[in-house]
Amino acid sequence: MLLNGCGTAKSNSGGSSGEVTLWTHNAGNPEELAVVNQIVNDYNAQATTKVKVQAFPQASYNDAVVAAATAKKLPCILDVDAPTVPSWAFAGYLSELKLPSDLVAKNLPSTVGKYKDKVYSIGYYDAALAIFARKSALDAAGARVPTLDQPWTADEFNQTLAKIKAGGKFKNAFDLGTGDSTPEWWTYAYSPFLQSFGGDLINRSDFRQSDGILNGDKAKAWAAWMQGLVNNGYAPKKSGTDAFADFVNGKSAMIWSGIWSTSSMDKLGADGLILPPPDFGNGPKIGGGSWQWAISSACPNADAALDYMKFSLNSKYLSQFAIKQNVIPATDEAAELTPGWKQGEPKRFFLEESKKYALIRPPTPGYPYLTNTFAKAAQDIVAGGDANKILDQTVKDIDANFKANNYYQS
């Protein structure tokens, strides 16, 4: 994989004169790649400097970029997963994205990748998680239907879970979706609960310390709550292979899942609800940040690359991504162009939810380490380990890693 990346990079680094190369992770995702190709074709039809697309499978994409950077053969334009942006900016892979500030301001904040107050990347869309629920189950439990303005409180939510469980109709009151053991899923899905409790992975004021944040009282309350979901029999320790199918088929009353599941819920009709997460004290939270685009520091033709970026940030393309991919369009303008996303239409929920509650994952170059250790801690907590001990050890590991890396300051 690594060698492959090198070889490919060598043959067309940065692009020959009059050409800039673009790398994308979505070779395995024909719908998304089709929109990228459409943008590039439209751009090439009117520009002197042509853009050339190279698509990689997602699994080997990051390896290819790291290998290319080591060999100093980075492409001009590349896409990057939001939480990785600070790491790559810190490593000198990316150059500052000098887009006009009014253009950037139109985007949802979670679709803009910043590091040290500079913009390094921008996205065409975002994703969001929500609670998918059966209205009939909530009615039977006597629970009110929460809204973005009036989400459930922690007590309301816990009582609802207890009543659904007591009703005996569902195997799971609330499926967390723990079947996926990919570390990034665990951080993306469950750290927002932690943040809603008032904890976090690391102190966000200076990104130097995790002690007292990830093992503070609020974090410990979060861990106890997560464990309680399993111990009280509300959530399975390990979800089924297709947890959303279990929900649709009536095994679970509620499930924590993503915008990508909306179309699978059509079968439930009016019984299917999409709800915001509860407020555990610090406001409801969901994870923010999906794939974004950046210009590499090795780009010999940065002006052309920037010109392409401006061209691509067109509502009509953003809308295309939202339609083909079932993702949140990054701007209000694009949402107005997209069926289902206009004011008052069903999917608009995700855009408003994202605006109100999305919190990006800690923007520090140490994120790869943070997410991996946090995910392992969350997995161990759900598996029934001693939560306080696990959090203390995790904090010790994180703080040692940050100290050993000079707090990721260059």
Add this chain to the structure above:
Amino acid sequence: MSVVTRKTETQQSTAADGRRHLRHSTPSIRAARRREAVAGGVMATPSVLLLVLFFFVPVILGFLLAFTNARLISPTPTTFAGLDNFSRLFQDPLFWKSLRNTLYFAVVVVPLQSALALLLALLVNERMRGTNVFRTPYFVPVVTSIVVVSILWKFMYQPDGLVNNMLQSVSFNVIRGTDWLNNPGSAMPAIILMSIWQAVGFHMVIRLSGLQTISPQLYEAADLDGASRWEKFRYVTWPGLRDTRTFILVTITIAALSLFAQVNIMTNGGPLDATTTVVFQAVRVGYQQQQTAYASTISLVFFLLVFAVSLVQRYLTREKG
């Protein structure tokens, strides 16, 4: 008397012929030898080159990196860190847990798998109709990729999977089974069982080849002496399998100590670190956590461990006398 003399003469003359012949052609033989050496060198070059490039260089680099602070992605240059990584490693509870799990796996798998391989080999070595039919199913898992096997068994081990269903039906609903891979107590035994099932066929075949090198005359002689089945096994078969036994012991041990794929696919080291192994930890630390130097340290310690174990085994199974 005369016969003897004549015979000696003939021998002498033959020997002299041979010497003369040898002396005569020495330069050409030497040249041929040299040509052979050159040809041999040329033929060995590609594999030696590949070995150096893809084995020795990375291994040496890995050893060197273990004494630095190298990271996968970092703008700051790598600096020498002395024994920092080692002192950190020996204080890392996860490393000790991984080491314990690795040894647990090896201590169970090595004797069990080699004994089972011998038993199977003895069974399929019986001269009867259709032995190939029996040999094939034991060997099928070996030629199947461990990744495929692991994914299949992951499904089989699920709470409502094949394993639990079978337990339930053969025990008339008495045994319900558990969530094998998500239970800290049962995850490692579940992986052990699957690993033995997957690899035992290979060692059975090696054992089988060992069995077939034992001369049938020895068994005939034993029969004539009135040896029992057990005595034949103890005094003919067992000593006859010496060489294959050593080979099997060393290969199973090394394979067991480097347990990775099954863990990576089936449990990800969980639940609660019950199945994390040294190699799994090295990969996680090196790639997911991007700590190149620390991962190199783990690999170096692992290398020394395997090396030491192999040396001890070699010593214990050496030719005595």
